[in-house]
Amino acid sequence: MIKQFVVPVVKDDSIDAMVTLTLSLEADPSITDRFYAIEPKLRDRFLQVLFDHANSGGFDGVFTESGNLDILRKSLLEVARKDLGDNVTEVLIMSVNRQDV
Structure with a gap:
């Protein structure tokens, strides 16, 4: 289950950069049908997490630092588990x- 997301990075009321991410869920294959049934809702929730991450400066500076990405992964996993349970690992x-623009 691989999906791409585009997130604007806003500074001083204008777009400073665009971040493109490709995310994949590691999950039990038995939830494939359930995943596709809720995919639009899950994408919306993932986008909100990504927007919040961008707005808090998560995509500034050395944004690929492992601790920074671990915070993002954890937040995304929490959202995925709300709808798909512990089947998402x-x-x-x-x-x-x-x-940068």
Whole structure:
């Protein structure tokens, strides 16, 4: 279950950069149908986590530092487990790219 997300980084009321992430869920294959049934809701929740991360400065500076990405992974996993339970074991960040405007 791999999905791409685009997140604006806003500074002084304008877009300073765009961050593109590809996320994957490590999960029990038995939840595949349930995942696709709630995918729009899950994407919305993931985007809110990503927006909050961007707004708190999570994509500034050395944003790929492992501790910073661990915080993001944990927040995304909490959201995934709200709908899919403990069948989701991990959220993997497959790629991350920041493009300054």
